[in-house]
Amino acid sequence: MAKPTPPTDWVHRAPPAQGLERIEAFFSGHGYDPHRHDTYAIGRTLAGVQSFQYRGGWRHSLPGATMVLHPDELHDGEAGTQEGFQYRMLYVEPALIQQILGGQPLPFIKDGLSSDPRLAAATDTLLGSMHSPLDPLEQQDALFDLAQALNAVSGVPLQRQRFDYLAAERARELIHGALERSVTLDELAEHSGRDRWSLSRDFRLLFGTSPYRYLTMRRLDLVRALLMQGQSLVSAALMAGFTDQSHMTRQFSKTYGLPPARWLKMHGR
Structure with missing residues (x-):
């Protein structure tokens, strides 16, 4: 049987x-x-x-x-x-x-x-x-x-912390416009008008992750969109600002818990 x-x-x-x-x-x-x-x-x-x-x-x-x-x-x-x-x-x-x-x-x-x-x-x-x-x-x-x-x-009352939301938002906007190149914390600090360590703390508090992780995630968003459009793994990695396919694959697997090839297969591609 x-x-x-x-x-x-x-x-x-x-x-x-x-x-x-x-x-x-x-x-x-x-x-x-x-x-x-x-x-x-x-x-x-x-x-x-x-x-x-x-x-x-x-x-x-x-x-x-x-x-x-x-x-x-x-x-x-x-x-x-x-x-x-x-x-x-x-x-x-x-x-x-x-x-x-x-x-x-x-x-x-x-x-x-x-x-x-x-x-x-x-x-x-x-x-x-x-x-x-x-x-x-x-x-x-x-x-x-x-x-x-x-x-x-x-439900848990939090201690009020001092932070600069507008500065963190300016840094976030700069990241969205710089996916294809390297971005430093000093550049984000200069653009936002906030010292770099205060900015780093505020960014985590307000957006739930570090500036570098945020940049990596936006690059991976672009990779997924490019893959669904039919781009190869190599092309998608380079177009999204990663150094090469293996760099992108490592970050993809760490972020989504499965490699990009399996992700594509599950989406019928």
Whole structure:
């Protein structure tokens, strides 16, 4: 008697939206190696058990809970049962949250899982259908609700720290215009009008990652877009400012938990 064919892992990306990425995916077993994003990763498990290591312990996401992984926190992913797991995830740039909250320390959800109904309600629109684009105003309203819910559910009062949001934002804008070349902290400091170590601290506090990691992630965003357009790995790496393909591949695997060739295959390319 023939053995049943194991289900195939897949990822479906929703139509693009400015400042965020939405996916729905299925994994039959191992999903991702340890990796980190410079965005919030917010989602919900649709079926099965989604198990991952996060901040020193195992987490097991079941349907009904909301996952909220803080920017730059190491995590992995795998099926908690033999049935595999299906989930939807939203990746939100901290800069969008900052624009809504007006410049303050990023909200943090302890343990990466929450059963709070405010978060469930605030993510309904953004984690809805993956097959149609969001209306721009609908997206903006949903992001406002999400930022307010994150702030409310985080619940831990933080000590007020002195920081310069406008300086950090100027540095972030310079990075977006310099993906193809080297950027130094001194250059960012001069452009922002803030001393380099204060700027480095503020950038981490306000955008959830270091300036260099932020630059690397924006380059990887460009790599993924170029690969989906049919560019080769070599061409995409060079066009996005990496020194060569191997440099890009190392960064890609560290960031997304799988190499670019497997990523392409899961997207049907």
